[in-house]
Amino acid sequence: xxxxxxxxxxxxxxxxxxxxxxxxxxxxxxxxxxxxxxxxxxxxxxxxxxxxxxxxxxxxxxxxxxxxxxxxxxxxxxxxxxxxxxxxxxxxxxxxxxxxxxxxxxxxxxxxxxxxxxxxxxxxxxxxxxxxxxxxxxxxxxxxxxxxxxxxxxxxxxxxxxxxxxxxxxxxxxxxxxxxxxxxxxxxxxxxxxxxxxxxxxxxxxxxxxxxxx
Ligand SMILES: Cc1cc2nc3c(=O)[nH]c(=O)nc-3n(C[C@H](O)[C@H](O)[C@H](O)COP(=O)(O)OP(=O)(O)OC[C@H]3O[C@@H](n4cnc5c(N)ncnc54)[C@H](O)[C@@H]3O)c2cc1C
Numbered sequence: 001x002x003x004x005x006x007x008x009x010x011x012x013x014x015x016x017x018x019x020x021x022x023x024x025x026x027x028x029x030x031x032x033x034x035x036x037x038x039x040x041x042x043x044x045x046x047x048x049x050x051x052x053x054x055x056x057x058x059x060x061x062x063x064x065x066x067x068x069x070x071x072x073x074x075x076x077x078x079x080x081x082x083x084x085x086x087x088x089x090x091x092x093x094x095x096x097x098x099x100x101x102x103x104x105x106x107x108x109x110x111x112x113x114x115x116x117x118x119x120x121x122x123x124x125x126x127x128x129x130x131x132x133x134x135x136x137x138x139x140x141x142x143x144x145x146x147x148x149x150x151x152x153x154x155x156x157x158x159x160x161x162x163x164x165x166x167x168x169x170x171x172x173x174x175x176x177x178x179x180x181x182x183x184x185x186x187x188x189x190x191x192x193x194x195x196x197x198x199x200x201x202x203x204x205x206x207x208x209x210x211x212x213x214x
Pocket of ligand 1: 007013033034051170171
């Protein structure tokens with residue numbers, strides 16, 4: 001049986017654990033979060049925007065992940081009843097010098113596969129958002145806002161339902177985290193009984209894990 005430990009219960013750790021659970025339904029997966037609840041840090045202290053990859057270089061991994069990511073995240077929110085709104089975003093050029101850069105963004109967004117991007121004149125901008133002062137704008141209808149705290153809680157719920165154990169209040173030693181992340185990936189096969197793929201486990205997390213059956 002595969003044993004995996006994911007360290008950190010922010011959006012990245014929760015998402016990683018979810019994907020692992022989907023790809024390896026028989027694996028024994030645990031997520032260790034040092035705080036009393038998941039999503040206590042950056043993941044719930046950001047701007048709450050669903051970004052669609054307008055700024056990234058076309059063809060880059062970031063661009064591809066951003067475009068598919070916003071669609072996957074929107075679908076996840078719909079499926080799990082997480083508050084979100086695809087209200088669109090307007091990127092504003094505040095002076096003539098910014099117009100060329102705005103054209104570049106429009107081009108990048110189009111090449112990245114964003115749908116229905118639209119150039120707005122000053123009048124159209126004022127009509128949509130009278131409080132924004134600018135000389136032109138680009139409307140990005142696919143972007144939106146989301147309750148990332150709700151996303152974290154929903155991800156935790158799905159993980160628990162998939163038999164992933166989400167252990168809060170479990171801090172791993174910061175100096176050993178890089179060793180673990182490398183080791184986890186290459187030593188999945190052949191693990192037995194306890195997290196043998198984590199050489200540091202003896203000194204850091206093993207006592208807590210062992211009395212819970214690892
Ligand atoms: C100002 C700002 C605004 C942003 N706005 C947006 C936005 O609008 N939209 C967007 O999509 N992205 C936004 N981002 C980016 C986004 O918030 C991050 O990419 C995302 O939250 C990163 O998630 P994470 O899981 O890596 O980090 P975190 O949410 O910080 O999660 C890391 C987790 O690991 C735990 N941890 C740390 N050390 C240990 C340890 N030793 N043992 C166990 N657990 C540990 C922590 O307690 C924490 O819960 C923004 C970022 C910033 C800085």
